[in-house]
Amino acid sequence: MAISRTLNIAESGLQVYQQALDVTSNNISNSSNTNYSREVVNLDSATPTSSAGTIWGNGVTLKSVQAVRDTLTIGQIITNNSAYSYNNQLSTELGDVQSLFNEPSTDTTSSTTSVSNTTDSLSNSTSAFFTAWQNLASTPNSVSLRNNVIQAAQSLSNNISTINSGISTVKTNTSNELDGDLTTLNNDLTQIQSLNAQICAANAAGETPNDLVDTRLSLIKSISNLTNVGVSYSSAGAAVLSIGGVLAVDQNTYNQFSATEVNGKLTINSSGSSSPVNLSGGGTIGAEVDTYNTYIPEYQTSLNNYVNRLMTSVNDLHETGYSITNPTQNGTAFFSNYADGVLSINPSLVNDPNSIAVSSDGTSGNGDIATSIADLANKENSSGTTLTDDYSSLVSKIGTDTQNATNQSDNYSTLLTSLNNQESSYSGVSLDEEMTNVINYQRSYQACAEVISTASNMLETLINMMGGS
């Protein structure tokens, strides 16, 4: 056998272990990169040759550099990301709505001793309103108590306007957040399409584009935070994403998503579909769509029903009463209307509190109507519910929805932590492990170099022998 063969075999070792050190170095460099999947070097024996009846090894080759990924766990992470983000975002949006109601109110005395201010809760200002009527009932001709009724009604009206205005703001913010999320989604899809093309080209060339795949996976995870996404892979290695049953991106194309408001509801459109896309139920986009289209309208309807019931009940009684003006007036509504979230008080009563109809028989000291109005808070309607029941049900519903979303968010967060740990356990970089590899590769490299040195000495000896003859 020629000495040169020994040299070639050792040289293969030098090359391979240098490449292996490169991979280890790359792993160490990315040890704090959460999107990185560690790479392992797969070594193989070089194809042996047969000579003089013996099979001779030809050293070592680098078979592949493989990224370590747990695809099953990654699939679970993508699925649960959507559920977590949906509930987390929903919890935030509904939390914004519930904070508008300022419940549970802690200052009950403000509703009984004075007219509450506009920062008070609706329950307190409603109680203050009915208490003002109760007080007026005992002294019906008191102008100051009549003014108190007007002030309490204005405070109640201000609270209702503030809540309605706040709900509108939440809706506007939700719509703006949706636009931002759709922009992020569209950018991610554009990048994935580009990465798909690069990855497919690399695969076709027999390369292993691990870093590109990691970057693409990071984008897919980002999209799973935004919406429910279905992920599959083509034979060429392209990630094929579908969103809301519509193709979002593949190797060659990507679609863009946008939102429009139709009849007060947000509709998601895709450039890849002529029909609206249903994105509710998953990711932050789903939470924003559901908050805008389902939750807030439901709360607004309940609030409007409550205010309309209050207005109608008060007006029905007030219109049967008599003022203490001269001449007395009858048939006057207390609230003029409730429109666009504003409960308006009859201006004629604001201008002249004596026009408030407190008397049931026209005498100035009769307070029957005031008493009846004061009793409205806890008077049952035909369905057996009181105004207080209606309001507490509304607040409780908002609280329950928010609590459910928060609890679900916490549950999915715990699950995701476990899955991410699982993924990190599989794909994350362990510095101890990498340092062990460094030592192994370094030792192998040194050994190969030593072999080359030895072979070189042998060759030199041989040459000297030939020179000596």
Next chain:
Amino acid sequence: MRISDLEMSQTFIQNYNNINTQLNTLQTQIATGNKIQEPSDSPSGTASLIQWNSQLAQSQAYSSNVSTASSFVTDTTDTMQSIQTDVSGIMTTLSDLGNTTDSSNYSNYAQQIEGSLSDILSLANTKSSGQYIFGGTDESTAPYGYSSDNSSIQVKSSDISGTQVIKTSGSTTQQINMSGSQVFGTIVSQNGSIDSTTSVGGTVSDQSTVYDTSGNSYTLKVNYTKTAADTYNMTYDVLNSGNTSVLSSPPASQTLVFNSSTGNLQSINGSTPTQTQVNIPGSNINFSLDQSAVTEKSGTTSLSLSANQKTDIFNTLIGIVNSLKSGTALTSDQTQAVSDFNDRMLDNIAEAGNVTNQLTNTGTLLTSQQSQLTDLISGVQTVDAAKSATELSNLSYILNATYEVAAKIMNSTTLLDILS
């Protein structure tokens, strides 16, 4: 199990965030003293708090009513006691008069009684918190005053019989005023029964003598015309000695409905029966027609009208003063009228005392109710300080332990350290 370096730090951050979240919640609860900061902390608890706070506000409003009413009833009682003192003084004067035969002193007595009358009239127009105590529900004017010729004292307001009622709970009310008609007025009561077998369209009548402020007599006629089973239209008229109506216009008929089982009067014009105020200023006639005692029974109609007095105390006293000024001895009717009014005042004072007692009891009940509601609210809302302090201590301990563990693990010796 394989553990990556990144996993170590992520686990620490996750645990740190969890503990800090709990600490933040606990801190807010301790600082505010409230367990529930927002509805999502406890939706059912929040709903209960809203209900209880509403009930508490309503109960406190009832307490406020009771407080206002107590003040009003106290003023009423004080005023009636003052009136009764005046009347008692008049009775003493009248007693002295009975012992004298010297009519030359009558004018002195007349002056004394006139002074008391003036005082009583002033007291009858007393206000409490802007309301005429004996004005019923008409607050527009003082209830009593002299006629234009100063010959008599008349009811000046449109209705002195109105009742002032406050609510003391969701289902109970309390009348707090003694109406002018109850204290000073003449009440003509309709007693007896109407035959329930009376045909529809048939009319039964009753009549009685009523008096003006000068003591002149008139005839009150009351007619009940059956319009349906247990239902009658009631009309009345007041006729002078010439049998001519002194009403400026016929009064609107009233619909009386009797309970078909008990025969008791159920409603007048669809409402709880109240007295009908008959005020004829042109004839100085003012009385209340009380029909609450009339019933419907099978058998013969038997009706009777009776008045609690002929003339009110003011005009009785005017009559006494006029008699004394003219040197005329008083009649036993005049003396008896004052004595009757004194008894009436004592009854009214006793009744006001009962109302005060009832208000006091109601106030006590409401306070107890508010205490219970406050306890309920506190049970759901108020933080248990001892429990919170323990939890705070526990969480602080866990956080410190987490720091210790993280410091040891993340800063522990690695192979890299050994190699270097």
